[in-house]
Amino acid sequence: KNYDVVIIGAGCVGAFTAMYASKYQLKVALLEAKAEPSMGTTNANSGIVHAGHNTTANTKKAELVDEGNRLIDELAPLLNFGYKRCGELVVARSESDFEALEMMRLYSLSKSVPIEQWDAEKIRKEEPNLNPSIQRALFAPTAGVVNPYEMCTAAVNTAVFNNVDLFVNCAVTSIKKDDGFVLQTGLGEFYAKAVVNCAGLYADEIAKMVDPDSPITIVPRKGQEFLLDKDLEGLVKRVIFPLPQGASKGTLVIPTVDGTIMVGPTAEVVNDKEDRSTTQEGMNAVFKAVQQLVPSISPMSVISSFAGCRAADVSEDFIINNKNGFINAAGIQSPGLTASPAIGLLLTDYILQNVKAEKKQTWNYKPLQKRFNCSSTEDKIQLAKLDANHTKIICSCEMVTEADVQNAITLGARTLDGVKVRTRAGMGRCQGGFCSTRITEILAERQQCQEVDITKRGVNTQLSTQKIGQQNEKQDQNQKEVTEYIPIPIEQSKPSVMSTNKNLDEILQTNRADILIIGAGPAGMAAGLAAIQQKPDAKVLILERSERAGGILLQCIHGGFGLKRFGKELTGPEYSETLSKQAVEAGCNIVLSAYVTDIQQINNEYQVTVVVQGLGYKIFTSAALITAVGCRERTRHGVKIQGTRPAGLYTAGLAQAMINLNGQLPGKRVVILGSGDIGLIMARRCTLEGAKVIGVYELLPRCSGLDRNVAQCLTDFNIPLHLSKTVVEVRGKDRVEAVVLAKVDPVTLRPNMEETEVIECDCLLLSVGLIPQTKLVVQSGGQLHSRTRNPVVDSYRQVTEKAFAAGNCLQVHDLADDAAEEGEIAGQVAVQTLVKEPQCEVVLTKDVMFVVPQTLYVSEQTFVQQKLSTRVAKPLQRILMKAVIQGEVVGEEEVEEAVPAEMIHVKIDQEKLHKIYKEKGGSVTLEVQVLEQAHKEESKNEKVLTCIVCPRGCKIHVKTNDLNEIEEITGNSCPRGKAYAEQEHIEPFRVFSSTVDITGCSVIKRMPVKLSKPVPRSRIQEVADAIKQIKIQAPVKMGQVIAKNLLGLCDIIACCSAEQK
Known part of the structure; x- marks a missing residue:
C-alpha cells in the first residue's frame, strides 16, 4: 500500500489533517487502531470550544486555540456538526479570587478575545441557578460547545469523500525510516513519503518507533464526566467554569449541544492509557465541586457517565514538529479539541513541505446528513x-x-x-x-x-x-x-394498522378521534375496549410506538398472565394477542409505529403531535386522552455502579429481548443484580439456554421477587440467592471480565467497601427496579407526587379533566390484569360526561410506600368501585391495611404476609366514606396495623411449599407421618394448590416457556412456545435442549401444536400467530 502521506490516528486532529490534506493532489491514508474514528480521546471529551482567555501565554496552545475557535464557527454549517456558541462564564466568590479574575480579563484583552465582566446582579439575572455566593464573573461570548464525535466524523467523511483511504482496526506496530517510511500494521504493510503522528495517547510510542530518543512523554490524565437527565435542560445557559487550578481548568457545568447537562471532569494522573473507568470517589469529587457552582444539581439526576484520558505531555503544551517527513502532533490535550482544525491546517503545511503537491481543481465538503430530531x-x-x-x-x-x-x-x-x-x-x-x-x-x-x-x-x-x-x-x-x-x-409506504372499523379512514382524514390512547399494552388496549363497550359509536384511536401491539408482554414469554381477566393462565404473547383481538373486533383502531412527540391542551381538547410510519408528521385532536406508555428499567447509574463500560452489561429486560425476540445469549457466565421477578425469571431463561448463572445478588436483606419465582427459577436450578450484597464496580476493557461485590448494611443499605469480593463473569444483568415513564403524563397536564414521583390521579385515573393515566406509567403493577383493570377504569370514564365531584386527599404513613389514587371521591355514589392500590415499605407478618377517616375505618384488607413486591388493594366503603366526610370532613389516612401472630406448633414432619400454580403463591403446609405419607395439606386456596403439593411430594413437575426459530415471517424471528403439560423437573434441561432444535415456518396460529410428543413427554404449542410475508 503505497501513499504519499500516512496519518496515524482518526481523532479530531487526524481527521482535520486528512480533510485539509485531501484538498491537494496527494494519495493519503488515514489509519485508526480502533473500529471507528473518534473512539479515543475525542470520544470521551467535554466538547467545549474555548475562547482562548485562559490558555497559558507564549505556548502553542495559546497560538492555535483562537484560530481553532474561528474555524469551528466557520466549519459547523459547512459540515453540519452540532455546535452552539453559548459562551462561558468563569466565576469567583471572594476578594482573593477577584485579582485572578482581573488578570484573566487583562490577558484576554491583550489577545483581543472578547470578554465581559459581570457583577452579582448581572449573574443572578442571566444565570439564576448559580450559587448565590458567586459575586463576580467573566463572560467569554465566543466560547461554545460542540459535539466532538460529530465534528470528527464530519471531517473524516469529507476526507474520504475526497479520496482519502480510511483503514480501521489498523494499529501501527512498527515504523522504519528508509527511502520514506515503512509501517507495519494489523492490516499489512504501508509505505509513505511522509507520516503524521496524530496517535493521541500513543503518540509517544509512535514517535519512539522512528526516534528512540524522542522526548515526547505522554502522561495520561483521566477525566470522569457525568451526564444528567434532560429534565435539567436549561438549568444553565452557558458553560460554567470555576477559576482554573494548576493544570486543570476545574470541574465544570456544561450545557451540551444535545440538551443534556454534563458535569466534570476530574483530573487524575493514571498509569494505564486505556483506563476509562469511573469511580465513586471521582463521582463524589465532581458533585462536591459542582454543587459549589449550581447547588441544585444532584447525583440522583445522573443517567450516564464516562471517562477518558487526556494525552498530556510532560511539557503541558502541544508538541508539533516536522522532522524530515515524520510529523508529530502530540500532547494534544485541552484546548486540543478547539485547536484541532488549526492544527490540521498546520500539519498540512508540514506535509506540503515534504511532499510537493498542487491543489485539486474540484473539492467539496461532505456534511453530515440532517438528523430528524435536530430538524x-x-x-x-x-x-x-x-x-x-x-x-x-x-x-x-x-x-x-x-x-x-x-x-x-x-x-x-x-x-x-x-x-x-x-x-x-x-x-x-x-x-x-x-x-x-x-x-x-x-x-x-x-x-x-x-x-x-x-x-x-x-x-x-x-x-x-x-x-x-x-x-x-x-x-x-x-x-x-x-x-x-x-x-x-x-407515498410508497403504508401505515401499519390493526382495525376492522370503518371509521378509521375518517379518523385519519380528519385527524380527529373521540378518545386517543397512547400505548397498546394491556392498559391501553383494555382502555380502548372498555370505552367502546361503554359507548359503541366512540371513535377510539390507539397509538403504539412499536411495530406490534402488546407492549412489554411480547417478550415476557413465561406464564402467569390472565388468570383474573381471562380465567386461564397465558404467556405474555398469548395475553397480548387475545386482548388486541378483542379490542380490534370491538372497534378500536390501533396504529403501529406511531411515536408521540408532544401533547398540548387547546380549547378543552388535546392536540397530540405524532410521527406515524407511512403517514409522516401528524397532529391528532381528541376530546379525551389516555396515556398508557408503561415504564423503563433503572440502569447502572441509578444504583451507582462504577467501573468500565464494556460489552456484556445489560438491564434484565434488554437481555430478555435479546434471548426471547432475537435468539441471542447475552453471556455464558452471568451475574444478576436484583431479585425482582424479572431478575429471577432471567436466571431461569439464561440457564435453560445454556448459560451458567453464578448467582443472584440483592442489595436488600430480603428477596424483592415473589416466593413462587424463587422456587421455580432459582431453587429448581440450584442458583444461589445472596442477600445484603450488591455490585459496586464492573471490570473489563472490551467485555465484562468481573464484578466487585460488597456487603451491604441491612439498616443503612450502604455498601461496606472494606468487605468486597471479585467474581469472574462475562455478563452482568441488572434487575434493579422499574420507573414509570411520566413525560407524556406531565405534558397532558399531570402533576407528580412530591414523595413518590408517581402521577397524581383520582379514582377515575384522571390527571386533569379528560386526561387520564393508566398502567405502568402510573404505577408499576405486579400483574398485567391489574394494569388492564386500571385501563378499563380510564376507558369507561373517558367517554362519560361527569359532574365534578368533591374529593379528599389520601395521606400515607411511614409503613406505606405509595398509593394510587392519591384522592378519593366522597360523593354518595361513584362511577366505579373505589379502591386504593398500595405497597408496604418493608416486609410485615399478618397485617391489616386500613383506610381511616376521622378515626373510622372505611376500607381494609388483611394480608398474611405483606412484602413490598406484592401490591395490596383496599376497597372503599363508599356509603360510609360519604357519610363521615359530609359530617366531619378530613382526609383518608392509609395505615398499617400489625395483627397478633397466630401460634402454630412446629412439626418435624411438616414442610412448607410455595405454590407455583398461580401468582398468588400460597404457603402450603404438608404434614407427613413417619412413613413419609401425606397426612394433611393446609394453606392452599384452591384444589390446584392441593394437587400441586401432592405431586411435589412424589416427584416435582414443571412447565416453562421458550422460543424457536421461525422463517417466512417479517414481523418475528423467534416464536414463543410453551409445553402442553408439565414435565418432570429432572428433565427440564433435556426438554429445553430439544426445543432449541425445532425450526418452523410461517404461517402459524396461536395455539397450534408445532411439535408433537416431544421426547415422549408433551406437545409444544405456539404462543402467538405469525403471518407469512
Missing part, C-alpha cells in the same frame, strides 16, 4: 416525505429514526457505539434498553452477517456470546462491507 417541524415533514424510514422511531428517548441509523451506517458506522455517537441512539434515559436490539438487527442486515457478529465498539466486544442453538459457531470479527441503502418515499 425543524417543516424539515421533519420534508425528511419524512423523502424517506419513509424517518417515520419509524427506533430510539424513543432521543427520537432517532431508522433513516438516521441507516444513514449513519452508510457513512461508516459498523458498531453499536458507532451508531450511538452518530445518532444519539442509546444515549437517553433508558441507555439503549429499548433500541439496542433493533439497531443490532439493522447493523447485521446491512453488513450481511449474523447479529452475534455485531459488536459494541469493535474486536472482542460482541454484544452476545452465541446464537441460541448454535453452541460452537465462531464469531466473525472482520470488518464488513455494507449493502446500499435506498430511501423509500413516503
Whole structure:
C-alpha cells in the first residue's frame, strides 16, 4: 500500500489533517487502531470550544486555540456538526479570587478575545441557578460547545469523500525510516513519503518507533464526566467554569449541544492509557465541586457517565514538529479539541513541505446528513416525505429514526457505539434498553452477517456470546462491507394498522378521534375496549410506538398472565394477542409505529403531535386522552455502579429481548443484580439456554421477587440467592471480565467497601427496579407526587379533566390484569360526561410506600368501585391495611404476609366514606396495623411449599407421618394448590416457556412456545435442549401444536400467530 502521506490516528486532529490534506493532489491514508474514528480521546471529551482567555501565554496552545475557535464557527454549517456558541462564564466568590479574575480579563484583552465582566446582579439575572455566593464573573461570548464525535466524523467523511483511504482496526506496530517510511500494521504493510503522528495517547510510542530518543512523554490524565437527565435542560445557559487550578481548568457545568447537562471532569494522573473507568470517589469529587457552582444539581439526576484520558505531555503544551517527513502532533490535550482544525491546517503545511503537491481543481465538503430530531417541524415533514424510514422511531428517548441509523451506517458506522455517537441512539434515559436490539438487527442486515457478529465498539466486544442453538459457531470479527441503502418515499409506504372499523379512514382524514390512547399494552388496549363497550359509536384511536401491539408482554414469554381477566393462565404473547383481538373486533383502531412527540391542551381538547410510519408528521385532536406508555428499567447509574463500560452489561429486560425476540445469549457466565421477578425469571431463561448463572445478588436483606419465582427459577436450578450484597464496580476493557461485590448494611443499605469480593463473569444483568415513564403524563397536564414521583390521579385515573393515566406509567403493577383493570377504569370514564365531584386527599404513613389514587371521591355514589392500590415499605407478618377517616375505618384488607413486591388493594366503603366526610370532613389516612401472630406448633414432619400454580403463591403446609405419607395439606386456596403439593411430594413437575426459530415471517424471528403439560423437573434441561432444535415456518396460529410428543413427554404449542410475508 503505497501513499504519499500516512496519518496515524482518526481523532479530531487526524481527521482535520486528512480533510485539509485531501484538498491537494496527494494519495493519503488515514489509519485508526480502533473500529471507528473518534473512539479515543475525542470520544470521551467535554466538547467545549474555548475562547482562548485562559490558555497559558507564549505556548502553542495559546497560538492555535483562537484560530481553532474561528474555524469551528466557520466549519459547523459547512459540515453540519452540532455546535452552539453559548459562551462561558468563569466565576469567583471572594476578594482573593477577584485579582485572578482581573488578570484573566487583562490577558484576554491583550489577545483581543472578547470578554465581559459581570457583577452579582448581572449573574443572578442571566444565570439564576448559580450559587448565590458567586459575586463576580467573566463572560467569554465566543466560547461554545460542540459535539466532538460529530465534528470528527464530519471531517473524516469529507476526507474520504475526497479520496482519502480510511483503514480501521489498523494499529501501527512498527515504523522504519528508509527511502520514506515503512509501517507495519494489523492490516499489512504501508509505505509513505511522509507520516503524521496524530496517535493521541500513543503518540509517544509512535514517535519512539522512528526516534528512540524522542522526548515526547505522554502522561495520561483521566477525566470522569457525568451526564444528567434532560429534565435539567436549561438549568444553565452557558458553560460554567470555576477559576482554573494548576493544570486543570476545574470541574465544570456544561450545557451540551444535545440538551443534556454534563458535569466534570476530574483530573487524575493514571498509569494505564486505556483506563476509562469511573469511580465513586471521582463521582463524589465532581458533585462536591459542582454543587459549589449550581447547588441544585444532584447525583440522583445522573443517567450516564464516562471517562477518558487526556494525552498530556510532560511539557503541558502541544508538541508539533516536522522532522524530515515524520510529523508529530502530540500532547494534544485541552484546548486540543478547539485547536484541532488549526492544527490540521498546520500539519498540512508540514506535509506540503515534504511532499510537493498542487491543489485539486474540484473539492467539496461532505456534511453530515440532517438528523430528524435536530430538524425543524417543516424539515421533519420534508425528511419524512423523502424517506419513509424517518417515520419509524427506533430510539424513543432521543427520537432517532431508522433513516438516521441507516444513514449513519452508510457513512461508516459498523458498531453499536458507532451508531450511538452518530445518532444519539442509546444515549437517553433508558441507555439503549429499548433500541439496542433493533439497531443490532439493522447493523447485521446491512453488513450481511449474523447479529452475534455485531459488536459494541469493535474486536472482542460482541454484544452476545452465541446464537441460541448454535453452541460452537465462531464469531466473525472482520470488518464488513455494507449493502446500499435506498430511501423509500413516503407515498410508497403504508401505515401499519390493526382495525376492522370503518371509521378509521375518517379518523385519519380528519385527524380527529373521540378518545386517543397512547400505548397498546394491556392498559391501553383494555382502555380502548372498555370505552367502546361503554359507548359503541366512540371513535377510539390507539397509538403504539412499536411495530406490534402488546407492549412489554411480547417478550415476557413465561406464564402467569390472565388468570383474573381471562380465567386461564397465558404467556405474555398469548395475553397480548387475545386482548388486541378483542379490542380490534370491538372497534378500536390501533396504529403501529406511531411515536408521540408532544401533547398540548387547546380549547378543552388535546392536540397530540405524532410521527406515524407511512403517514409522516401528524397532529391528532381528541376530546379525551389516555396515556398508557408503561415504564423503563433503572440502569447502572441509578444504583451507582462504577467501573468500565464494556460489552456484556445489560438491564434484565434488554437481555430478555435479546434471548426471547432475537435468539441471542447475552453471556455464558452471568451475574444478576436484583431479585425482582424479572431478575429471577432471567436466571431461569439464561440457564435453560445454556448459560451458567453464578448467582443472584440483592442489595436488600430480603428477596424483592415473589416466593413462587424463587422456587421455580432459582431453587429448581440450584442458583444461589445472596442477600445484603450488591455490585459496586464492573471490570473489563472490551467485555465484562468481573464484578466487585460488597456487603451491604441491612439498616443503612450502604455498601461496606472494606468487605468486597471479585467474581469472574462475562455478563452482568441488572434487575434493579422499574420507573414509570411520566413525560407524556406531565405534558397532558399531570402533576407528580412530591414523595413518590408517581402521577397524581383520582379514582377515575384522571390527571386533569379528560386526561387520564393508566398502567405502568402510573404505577408499576405486579400483574398485567391489574394494569388492564386500571385501563378499563380510564376507558369507561373517558367517554362519560361527569359532574365534578368533591374529593379528599389520601395521606400515607411511614409503613406505606405509595398509593394510587392519591384522592378519593366522597360523593354518595361513584362511577366505579373505589379502591386504593398500595405497597408496604418493608416486609410485615399478618397485617391489616386500613383506610381511616376521622378515626373510622372505611376500607381494609388483611394480608398474611405483606412484602413490598406484592401490591395490596383496599376497597372503599363508599356509603360510609360519604357519610363521615359530609359530617366531619378530613382526609383518608392509609395505615398499617400489625395483627397478633397466630401460634402454630412446629412439626418435624411438616414442610412448607410455595405454590407455583398461580401468582398468588400460597404457603402450603404438608404434614407427613413417619412413613413419609401425606397426612394433611393446609394453606392452599384452591384444589390446584392441593394437587400441586401432592405431586411435589412424589416427584416435582414443571412447565416453562421458550422460543424457536421461525422463517417466512417479517414481523418475528423467534416464536414463543410453551409445553402442553408439565414435565418432570429432572428433565427440564433435556426438554429445553430439544426445543432449541425445532425450526418452523410461517404461517402459524396461536395455539397450534408445532411439535408433537416431544421426547415422549408433551406437545409444544405456539404462543402467538405469525403471518407469512
